[in-house]
Amino acid sequence: xxxxxxxxxxxxxxxxxxxxxxxxxxxxxxxxxxxxxxxxxxxxxxxxxxxxxxxxxxxxxxxxxxxxxxxxxxxxxxxxxxxxxxxxxxxxxxxxxxxxxxxxxxxxxxxxxxxxxxxxxxxxxxxxxxxxxxxxxxxxxxxxxxxxxxxxxxxxxxxxxxxxxxxxxxxxxxxxxxxxxxxxxxxxxxxxxxxxxxxxxxxxxxxxxxxxxxxxxxxxxxxxxxxxxxxxxxxxxxxxxxxxxxxxxxxxxxxxxxxxxxxxxxxxxxxxxxxxxxxxxxxxxxxxxxxxxxxxxxxxxxxxxxxxxxxxxxxxxxxxxxxxxxxxxxxxxxxxxxxxxxxxxxxxxxxxxxxxxxxxxxxxxxxxxxxxxxxxxxxxxxxxxxxxxxxxxxxxxxxxxxxxxxxxxxx
Amino acid sequence: xxxxxxxxxxxxxxxxxxxxxxxxxxxxxxxxxxxxxxxxxxxxxxxxxxxxxxxxxxxxxxxxxxxxxxxxxxxxxxxxxxxxxxxxxxxxxxxxxxxxxxxxxxxxxxxxxxxxxxxxxxxxxxxxxxxxxxxxxxxxxxxxxxxxxxxxxxxxxxxxxxxxxxxxxxxxxxxxxxxxxxxxxxxxxxxxxxxxxxxxxxxxxxxxxxxxxxxxxxxxxxxxxxxxxxxxxxxxxxxxxxxxxxxxxxxxxxxxxxxxxxxxxxxxxxxxxxxxxxxxxxxxxxxxxxxxxxxxxxxxxxxxxxxxxxxxxxxxxxxxxxxxxxxxxxxxxxxxxxxxxxxxxxxxxxxxxxxxxxxxxxxxxxxxxxxxxxxxxxxxxxxxxxxxxxxxxxxxxxxxxxxxxxxxxxx
Numbered sequence: 001x002x003x004x005x006x007x008x009x010x011x012x013x014x015x016x017x018x019x020x021x022x023x024x025x026x027x028x029x030x031x032x033x034x035x036x037x038x039x040x041x042x043x044x045x046x047x048x049x050x051x052x053x054x055x056x057x058x059x060x061x062x063x064x065x066x067x068x069x070x071x072x073x074x075x076x077x078x079x080x081x082x083x084x085x086x087x088x089x090x091x092x093x094x095x096x097x098x099x100x101x102x103x104x105x106x107x108x109x110x111x112x113x114x115x116x117x118x119x120x121x122x123x124x125x126x127x128x129x130x131x132x133x134x135x136x137x138x139x140x141x142x143x144x145x146x147x148x149x150x151x152x153x154x155x156x157x158x159x160x161x162x163x164x165x166x167x168x169x170x171x172x173x174x175x176x177x178x179x180x181x182x183x184x185x186x187x188x189x190x191x192x193x194x195x196x197x198x199x200x201x202x203x204x205x206x207x208x209x210x211x212x213x214x215x216x217x218x219x220x221x222x223x224x225x226x227x228x229x230x231x232x233x234x235x236x237x238x239x240x241x242x243x244x245x246x247x248x249x250x251x252x253x254x255x256x257x258x259x260x261x262x263x264x265x266x267x268x269x270x271x272x273x274x275x276x277x278x279x280x281x282x283x284x285x286x287x288x289x290x291x292x293x294x295x296x297x298x299x300x301x302x303x304x305x306x307x308x309x310x311x312x313x314x315x316x317x318x319x320x321x322x323x324x325x326x327x328x329x330x331x332x333x334x335x336x337x338x339x340x341x342x343x344x345x346x347x348x349x350x351x352x353x354x355x356x357x358x359x360x361x362x363x364x365x366x367x368x369x370x371x372x373x374x375x376x377x378x379x380x381x382x383x384x385x386x387x388x389x390x391x392x393x394x395x396x397x398x399x400x401x402x403x404x405x406x407x408x409x410x411x
Numbered sequence: 412x413x414x415x416x417x418x419x420x421x422x423x424x425x426x427x428x429x430x431x432x433x434x435x436x437x438x439x440x441x442x443x444x445x446x447x448x449x450x451x452x453x454x455x456x457x458x459x460x461x462x463x464x465x466x467x468x469x470x471x472x473x474x475x476x477x478x479x480x481x482x483x484x485x486x487x488x489x490x491x492x493x494x495x496x497x498x499x500x501x502x503x504x505x506x507x508x509x510x511x512x513x514x515x516x517x518x519x520x521x522x523x524x525x526x527x528x529x530x531x532x533x534x535x536x537x538x539x540x541x542x543x544x545x546x547x548x549x550x551x552x553x554x555x556x557x558x559x560x561x562x563x564x565x566x567x568x569x570x571x572x573x574x575x576x577x578x579x580x581x582x583x584x585x586x587x588x589x590x591x592x593x594x595x596x597x598x599x600x601x602x603x604x605x606x607x608x609x610x611x612x613x614x615x616x617x618x619x620x621x622x623x624x625x626x627x628x629x630x631x632x633x634x635x636x637x638x639x640x641x642x643x644x645x646x647x648x649x650x651x652x653x654x655x656x657x658x659x660x661x662x663x664x665x666x667x668x669x670x671x672x673x674x675x676x677x678x679x680x681x682x683x684x685x686x687x688x689x690x691x692x693x694x695x696x697x698x699x700x701x702x703x704x705x706x707x708x709x710x711x712x713x714x715x716x717x718x719x720x721x722x723x724x725x726x727x728x729x730x731x732x733x734x735x736x737x738x739x740x741x742x743x744x745x746x747x748x749x750x751x752x753x754x755x756x757x758x759x760x761x762x763x764x765x766x767x768x769x770x771x772x773x774x775x776x777x778x779x780x781x782x783x784x785x786x787x788x789x790x791x792x793x794x795x796x797x798x799x800x801x802x803x804x805x806x807x808x809x810x811x812x813x814x815x816x817x818x819x820x821x822x
Contacts (some may be wrong), residue, residue, distance in 0.1 A: 015435065015441060017427060038451065059459075070620070279691065285689065287800065297712050338501050
């Protein structure tokens with residue numbers, strides 16, 4: 001199957017927002033074995049949308065659109081698609097019922113159009129996260145699926161509604177495993193596995209660099225899921241021999257989940273003391289449902305006063321070594337232990353930029369402190385990607401890695 | 412002038428990288444008053460690239476490409492463009508000289524093609540940041556500019572080489588303002604302004620829904636920036652009359668920045684006590700460079716113990732009303748004030764889900780506490796979008812809104 005991803009939205013042509021929907025859908029479709037031939041974006045303009053559809057179907061048998069399903073006058077995607085396919089939009093009473101439930105009081109009049117869909121050949125894609133349902137039309141060998149623009153609505157709709165429909169029409173089964181690693185770069189990882197990668201056509205191996213780590217994807221397309229899984233397992237055994245020490249998950253799990261599971265099993269409690277991350281570590285831990293079993297608190301001590309009052313960091317230490325130092329990171333971890341009594345106490349302090357930093361400790365330098373099993377240590381990190389958001393994100397990641405290494409005896 | 416941005420690169424169709432070039436170029440071109448009609452992406456495939464060019468020129472008089480100017484075999488953009496325009500690529504001796512300087516020793520043979528350019532109608536766009544120069548062809552009323560893919564090469568080339576060439580041919584200027592609001596939905600906002608929206612061709616008004624708020628964009632294209640600004644201001648005055656009470660920024664600024672600026676100006680300090688948000692509020696504040704002037708600390712008290720120890724919340728209150736209650740939110744704010752002495756102390760506690768919640772307080776219910784000017788209050792919120800990430804994000808947003816309302820006397 002060949003597919004075009006067609007994004008509708010003037011705000012994308014203005015550069016006001018980034019087209020992350022095309023990225024998400026490309027990954028998902030490629031994973032299903034569907035070839036993405038084009039990304040196209042146009043504004044909310046009837047003529048252009050229909051012309052792009054005509055163009056796309058010269059090469060492709062499927063188009064997925066995102067955007068333009070909202071209630072306002074310039075949301076025209078649904079009307080244009082119906083017209084292109086020679087269908088008529090009519091009121092779907094059951095969808096009107098669903099829609100009304102979104103509004104505590106009276107439904108604004110212009111939302112009514114969100115209950116209109118093509119009369120024939122149309123499957124509704126449910127949207128529990130917003131007022132705009134999606135839909136799929138299949139007609140004359142052409143498929144179109146239309147999803148809402150906001151990623152928080154679009155992604156669950158793809159996952160839960162559209163993906164199963166697409167999966168059902170593939171005559172082979174694609175299975176894959178995402179092997180997550182840290183401590184090894186993408187090109188290094190590829191070199192370690194090059195002969196395996198080159199020798200194999202199925203399973204295929206592909207590496208992806210994402211935020212501060214590398215994922216290896218092993219995929220197999222076979223007649224049955226069992227055959228595919230067995231093939232993947234055989235390749236995975238070879239991969240483990242080569243790069244086993246870098247692998248932290250063989251089923252795509254986040255490091256935070258891996259760490260929380262280990263701690264939950266061992267009955268351990270986790271607390272954090274954050275400075276430069278400003279709460280990002282606490283947020284990343286509590287993003288995980290059920291984290292309250294393990295996570296006790298995070299003391300975000302941004303000012304000197306806060307560090308002294310909440311964590312008992314000594315003014316002398318702050319003055320002598322600076323707030324961004326091994327010494328302060330360790331005092332933060334110790335103070336956190338006194339306050340919380342948690343089994344694992346992790347801390348961070350550093351220069352996220354854009355201001356700050358010294359000659360010895362340029363922006364991008366940070367210190368992770370850890371108190372575990374009665375021992376307090378500190379580790380220095382540096383990233384040259386001296387962009388505030390990235391330094392902060394990276395610091396939160398290294399806090400979690402430090403905890404992981406401690407728990408697995410690799411510190 | 413009407414323009415298509417054409418991105419060449421298979422890695423984008425795989426979803427391996429995000430097309431940030433289209434975002435950057437869209438902003439830059441719109442700022443020059445050039446209409447961006449389409450974004451298009453295809454792989455490194457000769458046939459498809461030429462077909463897309465033909466398609467683009469039906470509507471547009473300019474195409475800007477990025478990518479495919481590298482030295483490897485699959486970098487074909489330059490060859491395809493020359494062919495499309497009926498030009499012949501020849502060796503430019505002066506470009507060969509420039510190219511050689513990039514290599515300390517011998518130049519790899521396959522880089523030679525980077526010194527080939529169309530013989531006629533071609534202007535070279537210099538690239539001090541890489542080996543691939545760009546170029547512009549102007550022929551038969553059609554313009555094409557071809558830029559390299561890496562943003563660090565593409566952006567300076569646009570800024571220093573292409574922008575001046577484009578600026579010279581513009582006879583109008585596009586200016587715009589993003590008016591940010593909260594407390595009013597997109598369809599409601601559109602209804603309030605419908606007659607203005609319908610009556611005007613310039614300035615144009617468009618609404619955008621983003622995370623929990625609505626932005627109104629007022630744009631004007633006139634002969635000079637002064638004329639455009641005056642036209643925008645005139646429309647904005649009418650908009651203010653209708654929906655003034657919902658506007659928090661008239662220049663697209665985030666609410667957090669608006670709040671921090673107000674507090675900085677008044678010499679106020681901010682602290683937070685977080686439960687269900689797990690640090691997300693602290694993170695959102697400290698995402699803003701320079702927040703340390705205003706932000707003191709956030710105490711992320713996830714467990715009962717943490718709430719009692721760090722904030723002096725009474726066990727009795729927790730037992731009687733539950734940790735997720737107005738009473739606990741207020742005790743958290745008061746305890747935070749005792750610990751920090753900050754002028755504005757904001758707290759939050761609630762049910763983010765997926766577990767938890769009661770009949771009275773379903774998942775999605777949270778309480779924001781605020782101590783300001785000696786008075787402590789609590790506000791109850793509820794979102795039916797009962798997805799953990801969204802509840803948490805929304806709670807952090809409502810904390811900031813509560814602070815904003817207090818500072819502007821709207822609580």
